[in-house]
Amino acid sequence: MAKLKELIRPEDITTCDSTRQMIHKARKDGVELFFDRAENMRPCPIGNDSACCKHCSMGPCRMNTKDPYARVGVCGATIDTIVARNFGRMVAAGTAAHTDHGMAMLDLFRGVIDGTVKDFAIKDTVKLVEVASSLDIETEGRSVQDIATDLYKELELTYTQVDGEIPLVKRVPEKTLESWRQEGIVPRGAMREIMEMMHRSAMGVDQDYENITKQISRTALADGWGGSMVSTDISDILFGTPSPVEVEVDMGVLKEDQVNIIVHGHEPILLEAMLVSAASPSILKMATDAGAKGINLVGMCCSGLDVLSRHGLPHAGNFSSTEAVLVSGAVDAMTVDIQCIKQDLVKVSECYDTAFITTNYRAKIEGATHIELDEHDPLECTDNVIIKAIGRFKNRSKSIVIPSHTAKGIHGFSHEYIKYMLGGSFRSGYEPLNDNIVNGRIRGAAGVVGCTNPRSKQDFSHVELVKELIKNDVLVVQTGCSQMALAKAGLTTPGAAALAGSGLAEVCETVGIPPVLGLGSCVDNSRILMILSEMVKTGGLGDSIADLPVAGCAPEWMSEKAIAIGQYFVASGVFTVFGHTFPITEGTKFEKHLFEELEGKGFGKWGFAADPIEMAHLMIAHIDKKRRDLGIDQARERVLVDMADRRAL
Template sequence: MSEEKKQKPINFRDVSTCESTIQMLQKMADDGVANAFQRAADMKPCPIGADSACCKHCFMGPCRLNAKDPYSKVGVCGATIDTIGARNFARMVASGCAAHTDHGMGMVDVFREVVRGNISGYKIKDEEKLRSVAKSIDIEVEGRTAQEIATDLYEELERTYTQVEGEIPFAKRVPPKTLETWRKAGIVPRGAMREIMELMHRTHIGVDQDYENIVKQCSRTALVDGWGGSMVATEISDILFGTPKPVVAGVNMGFLKEDHVNIIVHGHEPLLFESMIAATNDPAYIEKAKAAGAKGIQLLGMCCSGAEVLARHGVPHAGNFLSVEPVIATGAVDAMAVDVQCIMQALSTVSACYNTRFFTTNPRCRIDGAIHVPFEEHHPEACTNKIVDAAIDRFQNRTAKIEIPRRKDMGVHGFSHEYINYMLGGSFRASYVPLNENIINGRIRGVAGVVGCTNPRVKQDYVHVELVKELIKNNVLVVQTGCSQIALAKAGLDKPDAAVMAGDGLREVCETVGMPPVLSLGSCVDNSRILIACSEMVRTGGLGDSIADLPVAGAAPEYMSEKAICIGQYFVASGVYTVFGVTFPVVEGTKFHKLLFEGLEEQGFGKWGFALDPYEMARMMIDHIDKKRMALGIMGERERKLFSMEDRRA
């Protein structure tokens, strides 16, 4: 059991809306096992650090500035609150960008080895996606084999990370007017390594001390994530493992099975999970599990690894970030395997309390107390077989008391850009025209991307769910990724019958098309699908010439990581109004704060927003959407005709 000091009692219904998580938190409390909610209650955040009013970038400090009177003093070197705030913010962006681009570069490495024939465990599953991605960056596809196209594609996409001059390949996908704004500001990304390196250099003591100049490189670095690292990761995953199409799949802890060997994969890279799917479906292992007394093997996901295979294969998802400790408390998890990102160190301790076999698999993420089994893409079975063997052994030697919540939530997942295109126009008329037309005629007010994590500083899932309910009630179509997707799935918002909660216009569109008012797009790197959708809305016409013209908004209402800051900045730099909750690491009332929340929009970009209350957040986003509609001249009453199939054929 946990050796932490006696903790303050908390009411778990005050910290989560997830019934399964609440049930397991109570069990953990009864068992004397600590959890993130309890640790958050016992750990008061540093107010100076929360506002980014402190600087630890050299050893003359740390310097603490007064957020209530930000210009009353400066750091030892003379750095102002604006310089310090910009440096701190920029380093968050650099770290978040590094996480996503390292993931993306890993996918390029595997893609290269698949194309060269050095890896046999993976292959190109979606040749149509291969050709469309290649064509989008001007690689010739006509009359060429998949092998020839793939060879050119990986060589081109490698430039996303390694080139030092020029523009990243996917800059070709950016709407021309948006790209013109970037070029004018000097922020078109060159290559991820160059941008991250330069940003870290600029924020070193005694280098860049102009907050506006720092923000330019900050935007450039963020853009190489959204339009580079993350977009490459998503596109290669689709090429290798298949582009998602809507699939009915389940979410919640009720999908654990007491009479099965239960294995959970948690993290962010799809390679481990895809190989685990193969291993757990191996007839030899199924028979081995049955010989141990189990009826079979149940594989489930957590966090973004789980979101990818939920969308791509319909593998059940056990819960989002803040449910990852409570799910182990069920006692039914025989093994948990993790790769990178959003992996709590406490999982090793909690797993030991319930005799769950806990594995790290990636050299970037090792945890004291965990069993490390290296995952090697050329021979993935060497890792996955050990995990399955250990899970079967744990099943037949279970000692933990089993308590599985009964809650199961079904929904529709897997709305890739390609499927949305098909859904709106069919095989022969695939297009965003129906979406744009219904925005123009007012049936759909606009589009909102609601994404991101869960954070123990706010009530788990509450802000996500209430925000989205308010948005769809006001005819705003919602697309979402990451842990937000699981929060909304548990609330039943990604089912077609959730259209009854939408406003009249959005409901009519949803019922006609047969879609939910909330479209689930996948993991956090799949935010790039939202960027592609925005570009397609611009290309389709009628809603302005740049992403900044669109009646769209974004939100990360319960974010918790530096990756989220980077995601937010690349949406802002792309032209999207982006609202965050929980806290915002900038001192209000400073010139730097004003630049992020007002000045960037005046320069032709998007802007930041912040709110704690979900209804206030929804109002801010809707007001922005209405402002964009007003600028486009589409605020007035218009004929609202939803075209029948006969009309569309005509």
């Protein structure tokens, strides 16, 4: 382990008891984790403010962040041009990540339709018909095969179309879409938008920060209402649309007497295939012959959240815990696919004799074992992964220390299920949600999403922010690593309503839900977009997403994907707050454009705060402003409803 001047106390690094315990053990074992590397690698102050341009060989040009207009780059680029270009490239990279993920799901869907993929099938025909109908595809009296074929062709345009509007904008509220059209930011096709964003941000091309921002928004919208939404819809169609399920989380889900396999990454294909392999009688016999009582599949990060929502599979933790879980010595194999995978997982795995296996051709890691997953024969990969894990179990030599903490919570709240749970089979819809926002029992809604980051105390901002929001009657929906932070803290159980304000608590107790609704992985932020769209279409809360008393936050964001997500929410009309840092130079015209001027164009706007309570109150203040604008800032008198009133309904 690299020598530190003074090791940070684990208690100052994370609020997660299991991770804290594993940090102590790793240090005793002489194993370096990413928390230690973060302390050794201090961020560049100029890069932190995005005030550095390295897009050509005349630089890199470092700007003066204290007086951002004191000088320009060698080519004459101003600080606004430089920061806008850097921001745009982050959005392009994040959009590419989600879009490529969605394209992989679409490829799998095509294979299922044409019969070349045999191990997966269309599982949710209701969702298939709903998605097809939303895109004006005829479904009445047609076969599943024909509907699916037409749907594939339509969704493919999300990526390949070079002109026109991507198909899924048909779901966007009319007034919101009108704002996009007026500004010229309706996405054409994801590939074209990403390509144009990269071109515009090259040296000597687009040098007007407002014009660059238009392409930033158009690229981001190709993610939220394109690549990410396609991924979510296809995952639901093939693997089933989530509905609430009780799940056990945290590192205590590891079992000393079982073969423990961690599946980490983002595409659900790997873990879905692992479930099939782990249920094979011949594989199970291998495990029992090796002395194991069974095979324990455990998810981590977003692929784990995806399968957690559908199958109730246990989940060990979020991004910041992916190295720490290996320190337990109980992990017999960690297998990964794409995104948010630390390269040093290879070294940590070696320290504990854990098999570390990459499976995706796009994401090999030096020193890792690579067993490629072919969607046409996925079990060949997943069978081999489990066999390697069984071999490690049989020859375990490292001491095993499994943290004892676990927490149970309710997860799997797809927007379809929220619609059902609010009104039942006969009157499903968002009327009860909208009505309770209008009458003031629910103040508004907030999406709290995103990563964890070693520059922040793990999980702290997520938990404190959400506690403050629900205390003030704000209903919270979640995706990604944030969901695990709240699950470990016990905030995803119906009993957590005791921490909510009286109005929100009453609604939660009536419906039987937690005040925090977990929607899945980071691409499933598209479910939040659908919820917002449904709220507008239901009526009573304005005509566009920008009218709604809602806000979003990523308190510990880490990746470029988070910036793309934030921008597509801002462009859709949502006030979006980021924490711990923001890639922008303060006092610039570009900052003012993002943080103030976009709202005047009918969009949302960005916000920033380092403290979670401050984040919460920025969001609450915005929600209250929207309530005033709608004329619902005064709580309505409560009226008892008798049977005659119910019949009238």
